[in-house]
Amino acid sequence: MENYIAELMTLAQTCDCGNHHHRIPIEKISIGNSVYKELAAFASYKEFKHAVIIADENTYQAAGKSLSDSLEETGIRVSLSIITPDENNDVVADEISLVQALVEIPVETDVIIAVGAGTLHDIARFCSSKMKVPFISVPTAPSVDGFTSMGAPLIVRGVKTTFQMSAPIALFADLSILKASPRKMVAAGFGDMLAKYTSLSDWKFGHLVKGEPYCPLVAVITREALESCVENVEKIAASDEEGIQILIEALIKSGLAMLVFGQSHPASGGEHHLSHYWEMDFLKRKRPAVLHGAKVGVSTVLLAEVYKSQFLPLLSEPARLQSIQIENLQENIKEIMKVYREIPAPEHLKNLLMQTGGETMPEQLGIDEQLVAASLSSAHNLRNRYTALKFMNVAQKESRPIIQP
Template sequence: MKLTSEAVSKMEINDFIGKRIPCECGREHYMNVDKVIIGNGVINQVADIVEEYKSKHPLIVADSHTYKVAGSLVENLLKQKGVDYKTVIYTVDRDLVPDEQAMGKLILAVDNSTDFLIAVGSGVLNDLTKYISGRTGIRSMIVATAPSMDGFVSDTSALTIDNLKTSVPCALPKVVLGDVDILKKAPERMILAGLGDMIGKCSALVDWQLSRIINDEYYCPATAKISADAIQKCIDNIDGVKTRSDAAIGNIMDGLLRTGIAMSYVNNSRPASGSEHHLSHYWEMMFLFQGKEALLHGTKVGLTSILVGKIYETFTQEKVDFAAAIDAAKKFDEAEWEQDIKRLYGKAAPGILRNAAKDKRNSVENRIKRIEKIRDNFDKIIALAKMAKTAAFIENIMKRAGAPLRPQDVGVDETIVHNSMMIAKEVRQRYTILNMLSDLGLTEKYTKVIDDFIKK
């Protein structure tokens, strides 16, 4: 079988995993996950899965919330089979941060007898378990408790290291289990976060094509179609989110897994993460530095997707003075840029500066080449911008689901939003519309556009 954009729409989720698949893009894709199980009552298969992997001493990883939701049930299912398990529970009164302390707690819970890791939860617990699995070589599985994010089968873990949000290589789980009866009972904010993370793929896919035009970046149409189809399934069932219908919740979980598969296929987060994630990551760091309780990742992404929609629709009318952009690029002030990084990134600034020196992102020569490429392909870029979902479209989807529509609704103040527009492009090396605005000298203009937009 060959993976094509046409074939993708006909494939079940397990058709994508466990085997090497040649693709129309010229590469071969492989997903080192054995199976995905989504359905009603499937948590009852946990003990059979543990037995299938010949585990005698599994370690259950949960927090004080997910333990009540499903961790104790997993324990009981293993007890009934006579399995000698161990449990590590993170006591939390707010969302767990995947930092060095959290990683240390888990690695200390792994002993010489541990032969399987069972993460009971989503988000951070998933990232921590995958990371420790990669470091120890111990296989893992995920028992999802909420359809809240797309990292279940991503081959990177989103960790906070030296105060900087960092994507770190990890080992994929062998099995992902999503019991719809449990998922649909998740807190509303977690379900809406999963939807927000899915909606964020709209702008991510456009950003990927943008970089394809400007930087000749590798692009896989079939992999992009995996994400696009997953988004559409969620949109088609959007009215079932409020009522927590099996179909709506199942589609969100299925979509989050499919986009994770897409990321693993291309060995980066391009099919699922773009400028909306860069803005979100900046907000997250600022909350952490200010001692505020973290917002769920997908909650932020849903909101930033609306902002990026506004950016793209505004850009469709842009008239660029390319000569002025090239002249400004020649006058780039590295010292001034570094001061801005230190001022706006605070504790995370050293990591940003190290990464910038490593990838030479401030090369004037490269910036001029990009400006010339934008100039020569401007009609294509405008056409692409017109394909992006508008702010109104995304707002309507989120509103129908009952999700927040403005940063202020969840406590993100106007200053953080303003600063993120100015500097969030530095969070990752990956090129997005935020980078293009910077190349063209339009960052301040579009920051004002967003400043005004969020006040409406």
């Protein structure tokens, strides 16, 4: 993966898409066995003296403890911030957890180590950014593509918003720990990757009709990561070492693509907006959280269904299109159709998710028809990004929206 970062940086520097590409601040990515010794060596090479591990009780037992031992063997002092779960027994990145971490991080800390899945990374990312102390990522499950990105989705006063914070300076993923993570977390990581089918289409669409920034290089990186997961779904489903390595590498690459691009367009389209909408509803009702990738896997199937059954047919109806006054729509119609035809059939997406043990339908996650309908007509308001979902809700001049629940 280290060569990969160097190659990616060279490609980005020579990319002529016209967007400013960001430097990747990650010095080292190591995926393998016994990587914690490597982490300790890296930390002592960086001359860190006081590390703090941000974990929860489970991830501390699974990985934090042995990591702490490795660090102390090299003479680095280690403090702990073990984030307390909420009343639903979920660890959430809200004000309470953020303050807990800030209070528990000693002032002399010179490196923060996130040990866990997405949420613990979000807490660490926030603290790292606010305290101006670098952080190291130690994923304990291949469940999400945000480890290497800058965005931290945080819940403040009941509303979840993604803040641009900081990327890790290094990432160490231990395959034996990742392999032992619960199957639903592997399925969630696969779901977050499958979402790239719709996010990549929505990204291209937003670019073609609304001039959103686009980079073919970043799109290719993201698509290759997606394809490697789909081609190896059996290995990922078996959670063997090779499968888990393929999945974590794909998640990391998707995160790096966002990092180079500086925004989340490649990895997050209408399916993520649906998922955010569901999540906000769960927060409002104080319902237990559902894994990000589990929601996103389901919303990808749902959105693929909507795009195939309602959006694509609309594009092939010149009479209806005529009433829609969006500048670049008509001239790009062929390309737009091609982009959305490339999304696999919903049944195929369901099959892929089922192979990994992931849910495929909203009701399996406790999302009822009403919430699905509300999200299909309102989720696009959560973000400015121009997606086909937004188009279907706002573009038509008639009072009747295009979208049907």
